Amino acid sequence: MSRPVPRVLVPSEATKGELLEVKAIISHQMETGLRKDADGKVIPRKIINKFVCRYNGVDVFVVDLHEAVAANPFFQFYLRASESGRLDFIWQEDGGGVYALAQQLSVT
Amino acid sequence: MFDKGPTREATTRRTLLLTGAAGLATAALVSPTRANEERTDLAEEPVALVKRLTGKTPTESERMHLAMPRSFSNGYSVPLALAIDSAMTESDHVRSVRVIAPRNPLIEVATFHFVPQRSQPRVSTRIRLAEPQYVLAVAEMNDDTLLLAKAWVEVATNGCE
Numbered sequence: 001m002s003r004p005v006p007r008v009l010v011p012s013e014a015t016k017g018e019l020l021e022v023k024a025i026i027s028h029q030m031e032t033g034l035r036k037d038a039d040g041k042v043i044p045r046k047i048i049n050k051f052v053c054r055y056n057g058v059d060v061f062v063v064d065l066h067e068a069v070a071a072n073p074f075f076q077f078y079l080r081a082s083e084s085g086r087l088d089f090i091w092q093e094d095g096g097g098v099y100a101l102a103q104q105l106s107v108t
Numbered sequence: 109m110f111d112k113g114p115t116r117e118a119t120t121r122r123t124l125l126l127t128g129a130a131g132l133a134t135a136a137l138v139s140p141t142r143a144n145e146e147r148t149d150l151a152e153e154p155v156a157l158v159k160r161l162t163g164k165t166p167t168e169s170e171r172m173h174l175a176m177p178r179s180f181s182n183g184y185s186v187p188l189a190l191a192i193d194s195a196m197t198e199s200d201h202v203r204s205v206r207v208i209a210p211r212n213p214l215i216e217v218a219t220f221h222f223v224p225q226r227s228q229p230r231v232s233t234r235i236r237l238a239e240p241q242y243v244l245a246v247a248e249m250n251d252d253t254l255l256l257a258k259a260w261v262e263v264a265t266n267g268c269e
Binding site for chain 1: 144184185186209212213214216217218219220221222223225226227228230231232233234235236237267268269
């Protein structure tokens with residue numbers, strides 16, 4: 001499987017108190033552990049099991065993912081703009097893989 | 109359209125029970141430590157299922173909005189949109205929402221965690237469904253009460269294979 005590529009779409013500027021729409025996606029097979037290969041051997045589970053959005057170091061939106069989240073997991077969610085700073089987006093994979101993106105947000 | 113669920117359940121319950129039992133045995137052999145619970149007893153009502161999983165009785169609430177297509181061509185990527193009416197203040201907010209697909213081989217889909225004043229209890233994603241079923245969303249409020257919403261979804265193909 002090719003290396004997962006995370007992407008986010010979030011405004012870089014907002015007014016204080018505004019609701020921000022965030023879209024986050026990562027290319028990922030989300031292998032359930034239920035499938036078998038051509039030889040009848042179970043293909044081991046490998047999924048993104050956690051997604052975290054941090055706003056200036058504070059977790060503000062967290063998802064525990066299980067096998068039934070579709071491949072290339074996508075989330076659209078909403079944050080309240082409170083202060084300027086940094087948004088971190090972190091995807092954790094079975095086996096310890098971590099993929100992350102960061103973006104600056106300017107709040108006036 | 110909405111009452112298709114029970115009808116279908118009645119006509120296919122025997123076959124589903126048989127395949128369900130076989131699936132349980134196989135999965136147990138393959139992965140004894142799996143945390144996600146196997147497909148549930150088909151006769152179990154949503155409220156009873158949630159009570160068994162959480163120890164609490166949920167109430168169906170008009171504050172909960174779970175939007176899914178009534179029917180969808182494939183089970184691999186079914187859109188799901190969730191929203192709960194909440195002020196999201198310290199004294200009145202949604203802590204988390206757990207999505208369950210009781211007829212999937214593994215019933216847990218995802219749990220979303222929200223933070224008062226920081227995030228809104230509103231999210232869209234895409235999920236896998238193995239067969240037509242009621243998808244459940246259970247919101248845990250800050251006073252420990254549970255709110256329940258369900259949406260009947262027909263899928264034409266199994267998205268869990």
